Amino acid sequence: GAGVSQSPSNKVTEKGKDVELRCDPISGHTALYWYRQSLGQGLEFLIYFQGNSAPDKSGLPSDRFSAERTGGSVSTLTIQRTQQEDSAVYLCASTAGLGHNEQFFGPGTRLTVL
């Protein structure tokens, strides 16, 4: 595609429910990243994929968070049993691969947990 897309753009959910966030990277980009950005804060690294594998999961805040990527393209970030502190903007980025520094970001999904 022309750019990184994310869906939904906004998600409001109740505490305890599960949510799935989707990221479509730029076509042909092999590396994909997930970040979380709380209001007025910087970006917190969550996880990245090189192809379908995730060599670094160190940023996932708890075992309620998981992510997968199939077919080397679309990725989903799943948050189980959501908590109010999970409220944030979740950003996805992609690059052409390791060694390519420029990460292209999507517009983000704003998650609000009531």
Added chain:
Amino acid sequence: GESVGLHLPTLSVQEGDNSIINCAYSNSASDYFIWYKQESGKGPQFIIDIRSNMDKRQGQRVTVLLNKTVKHLSLQIAATQPGDSAVYFCAEGWGGKLIFGQGTELSVKP
């Protein structure tokens, strides 16, 4: 732990003046650094990057300076314009991982 921080959380400049945004990083193993611009409601946008074996790199109206001795990074914007108003993030990277700083809000007065 690893961290990237910014000296100034807000910066206000007059249109046409030059802007300098500073950043300190802590991981001496970082092999590249990136500056991003983020406008309200949008994802970060790449501005310029620099590898650790360089100390200066120039782009269009922007210059990034890297001082590895004191682990300091700066972004210089020449002839700042109202469209430059945004939050600017520095980030340090290694092995595909990117750690962001907290951000500096740049406000350009007409």
